[in-house]
Amino acid sequence: MEKRPFVTKEKLEEIVREYPTPFHLYDEKGIRENAAKLKEAFAWNEGFREYFAVKATPNPFILKILKDYGCGMDCSSLTELMMSEATGFAGPDIMFSSNNTPAEEYRYADKMGAIINLDDITHIDFLEESIGYIPETISCRYNPGGLFKISTDIMDNPGDAKYGMTTEQIFEAYKILKSKGAKRFGIHAFLASNTVTNEYYPLLAKVLFELAVKLENETGADIAFINLSGGIGIPYRPDQEPNDIHVIGEGVRKVYEEILVPAGMGDVAIYTELGRFMLAPYGALVTTAVHEKHTHKEYVGVDACAVNLMRPAMYGAYHHITVMGKEEAACDHKYDVVGSLCENNDKFAIDRMLPEISRGDLLFIHDTGAHGFAMGYNYNGKLKSAELLLKEDGSVQMIRRAETPEDYFATFDFCDVLKNTEK
Numbered sequence: 001m002e003k004r005p006f007v008t009k010e011k012l013e014e015i016v017r018e019y020p021t022p023f024h025l026y027d028e029k030g031i032r033e034n035a036a037k038l039k040e041a042f043a044w045n046e047g048f049r050e051y052f053a054v055k056a057t058p059n060p061f062i063l064k065i066l067k068d069y070g071c072g073m074d075c076s077s078l079t080e081l082m083m084s085e086a087t088g089f090a091g092p093d094i095m096f097s098s099n100n101t102p103a104e105e106y107r108y109a110d111k112m113g114a115i116i117n118l119d120d121i122t123h124i125d126f127l128e129e130s131i132g133y134i135p136e137t138i139s140c141r142y143n144p145g146g147l148f149k150i151s152t153d154i155m156d157n158p159g160d161a162k163y164g165m166t167t168e169q170i171f172e173a174y175k176i177l178k179s180k181g182a183k184r185f186g187i188h189a190f191l192a193s194n195t196v197t198n199e200y201y202p203l204l205a206k207v208l209f210e211l212a213v214k215l216e217n218e219t220g221a222d223i224a225f226i227n228l229s230g231g232i233g234i235p236y237r238p239d240q241e242p243n244d245i246h247v248i249g250e251g252v253r254k255v256y257e258e259i260l261v262p263a264g265m266g267d268v269a270i271y272t273e274l275g276r277f278m279l280a281p282y283g284a285l286v287t288t289a290v291h292e293k294h295t296h297k298e299y300v301g302v303d304a305c306a307v308n309l310m311r312p313a314m315y316g317a318y319h320h321i322t323v324m325g326k327e328e329a330a331c332d333h334k335y336d337v338v339g340s341l342c343e344n345n346d347k348f349a350i351d352r353m354l355p356e357i358s359r360g361d362l363l364f365i366h367d368t369g370a371h372g373f374a375m376g377y378n379y380n381g382k383l384k385s386a387e388l389l390l391k392e393d394g395s396v397q398m399i400r401r402a403e404t405p406e407d408y409f410a411t412f413d414f415c416d417v418l419k420n421t422e423k
């Protein structure tokens with residue numbers, strides 16, 4: 001499928017006059033339409049709820065938009081809990097799916113009344129020591145090990161993942177939790193990441209629903225919800241077919257009716273914890289071409305770098321690039337599109353065929369709405385960019401300002417670096 005920017009060149013030029021590049025731009029309309037579609041796709045399940053994976057796009061303005069669609073928040077750290085709380089989420093609006101969790105974070109999550117999702121059997125005792133009791137509602141994270149396969153492909157390798165409990169452990173965990181007073185149970189599993197197929201969720205659902213029936217039968221635990229977690233991907237490449245969330249929802253429904261309903265478990269709520277699927281396509285990194293370099297390769301230097309978007313440097317991830325205003329031009333130039341870090345992996349694209357790029361051209365780097373800004377860092381003393389929201393009415397709101405040198409130096413509260421440079 002052709003990938004088109006969600007904003008025109010004219011609009012972007014207008015935005016750039018007020019907010020200098022680089023910045024991440026989010027598309028409110030796209031976010032809303034997609035969130036509504038997800039809700040519809042699972043409307044057959046009375047208790048359905050999406051707990052947005054805050055780590056994907058931790059910005060209160062984005063979280064507030066998702067709140068309009070009934071979303072809760074999936075948190076994995078103290079600051080994510082704090083941000084969700086400050087944005088108006090409370091109690092069971094929050095799923096705390098953490099791992100290797102500090103006691104302080106369990107205490108904070110418990111004080112908020114968040115649903116705690118235990119990553120490991122040893123965390124039962126650890127949680128009890130941390131908060132003084134076992135909550136009545138509790139969830140356990142499952143990892144069956146081995147490879148996760150679909151008909152045509154190996155999807156991921158849970159056997160190599162640090163998360164979750166083995167089959168034996170989850171049965172044991174349920175028994176212990178029940179003996180310690182837990183009354184409502186959940187099951188959670190995240191077995192494959194960024195899947196671009198409608199098969200993943202239904203297959204995962206089958207594994208978890210069968211487990212749920214056995215768990216109820218053998219431990220007598222009341223299973224209240226099954227959390228399919230994240231993993232529904234998006235087509236980063238133009239040749240990929242996007243997932244159809246309606247087909248996915250129907251696929252899960254079919255398995256639900258085959259396995260849970262006959263077992264008398266037709267009241268189990270389905271939860272999701274999608275991050276990428278909710279936001280990735282509705283954000284872009286906008287950057288300006290500032291240099292060209294002709295040596296052993298052809299380089300275009302842009303004013304963004306890997307600190308603004310780490311995925312290409314970290315996983316060699318593909319992000320599509322549109323050169324604004326040159327959508328129809330032939331892609332007859334082969335470029336490495338690079339940032340300015342002193343790191344040779346600071347490349348947004350390698351050997352990418354693009355239209356001829358001139359200094360001053362605006363580049364729209366697609367699909368940065370999730371795991372984009374959020375993974376940013378400050379290497380080379382680079383500052384994090386602003387985040388802007390393109391609203392439904394066409395106006396633009398700055399939803400996070402760009403960092404300044406003062407922010408970068410703020411943790412040196414024991415010296416006078418800035419005062420001395422300001423003289």
Ligand SMILES: *Cc1c(COP(=O)(O)O)cnc(C)c1O
Binds near residue numbers: 190229232276277
């Ligand atoms: C990262 C994460 C998610 C979201 O994953 P996506 O790939 O963005 O859908 C959901 N749940 C947990 C526990 C996670 O760590």
